[in-house]
Amino acid sequence: MMRKDELKDMTQKVFERHGLPEEISETVADVLVHANLRGVDSHGVLRVEHYIKRMKEGGINLNPQFREIESTSSTGTFDGDNGFGHFISKKAMESAVSKAKEEGIGAVAVKNSSHCGALSYFVSQATEQNLIGIAMTHADKIVVPFGGSEPFFGTNPIAFGFPADEEEPVILDFATSTVALGKVLNAKEQGNSIPNGWGVDENGSDTNIPEEVAALTPFGGPKGYGLAMVVEIFTALLTGAAFGPHISKMYGDYDKNRELGHFFIAIDPDKFVAIDTFTSRLDQMIRELREAPPAENVERIYVPGEIEMMNVKERENNGIPISDSIIEYLKTELNEK
Numbered sequence: 001m002m003r004k005d006e007l008k009d010m011t012q013k014v015f016e017r018h019g020l021p022e023e024i025s026e027t028v029a030d031v032l033v034h035a036n037l038r039g040v041d042s043h044g045v046l047r048v049e050h051y052i053k054r055m056k057e058g059g060i061n062l063n064p065q066f067r068e069i070e071s072t073s074s075t076g077t078f079d080g081d082n083g084f085g086h087f088i089s090k091k092a093m094e095s096a097v098s099k100a101k102e103e104g105i106g107a108v109a110v111k112n113s114s115h116c117g118a119l120s121y122f123v124s125q126a127t128e129q130n131l132i133g134i135a136m137t138h139a140d141k142i143v144v145p146f147g148g149s150e151p152f153f154g155t156n157p158i159a160f161g162f163p164a165d166e167e168e169p170v171i172l173d174f175a176t177s178t179v180a181l182g183k184v185l186n187a188k189e190q191g192n193s194i195p196n197g198w199g200v201d202e203n204g205s206d207t208n209i210p211e212e213v214a215a216l217t218p219f220g221g222p223k224g225y226g227l228a229m230v231v232e233i234f235t236a237l238l239t240g241a242a243f244g245p246h247i248s249k250m251y252g253d254y255d256k257n258r259e260l261g262h263f264f265i266a267i268d269p270d271k272f273v274a275i276d277t278f279t280s281r282l283d284q285m286i287r288e289l290r291e292a293p294p295a296e297n298v299e300r301i302y303v304p305g306e307i308e309m310m311n312v313k314e315r316e317n318n319g320i321p322i323s324d325s326i327i328e329y330l331k332t333e334l335n336e337k
Helices: 004-017 022-037 045-057 085-103 120-127 181-190 222-237 275-291 306-318 324-335
Strands: 067-071 075-079 105-113 132-137 158-162 170-174 260-267
Touching (some): 022 120, 022 306, 045 324, 075 085, 085 105, 085 120, 085 132, 085 260, 120 132, 120 158, 120 260
Antiparallel strands (some): 067 075, 105 260, 132 158, 132 260
């Protein structure tokens, strides 16, 4: 177990030791530990080794000159100059939030970015300001289209955040694949098998061995496949980024920039209904959902994102479970120079 501040500090220092500026290192570490706190360990500090490898081989710009290249009062486009997606995305959502406060809605597209981590972090930026947040991103091909035998789209996650009053914000963050690839990688790291239906082998057959996974499946069949395409349209076609099979690999081509796209939206509920009315009614909805009768052998109903928030509170109090191999890697990186 590690305390969140200790883990964040160690992670930040590893990035700084490899030449990433302090401000960017702090944000990347914050996003990664955010994921660990929520129990989404597949998007946490497990990813540090991958990022460091890409940094060493030149696939991430350590000193990007990112900028907002097009802007109106309610829309914007950011050029990330192929820096860390975590930092670029935080800045983009800050812009969307600022626009939403002025105009009621802010939509910001990002191009020339890299992997940005857990989208829940960025929609939380909006909910902290009593705004609704929406975030989405694409990735290199790893998911078979419904009815297909070869991958075409990435896991293409999308996230929503809604501010409440007395309750925690409702945060829904999910991949359009049955699971995120990181969950398969985490199972591999832990030496665990995976449930049937998560992935297929090179022959397109279902497998529960993470080492055999050649592609993932879309959740809900045609529904997840359709939503993956919607995310791709927002994040690739509206940003000018490559799409589907034309995106450079995350695990491979380490010397190449990813040139990914993201899309962020912030909405001010107060422009539609009084914010106090909105948040109090969401509180009521949450309470009534929890009181809804559960199915047989089910303890109770949970609100979307509630289990993750329970993880946050538990891990803030008792520490974050981190595998010995990850801790050893971080310590080695800190001491190698």
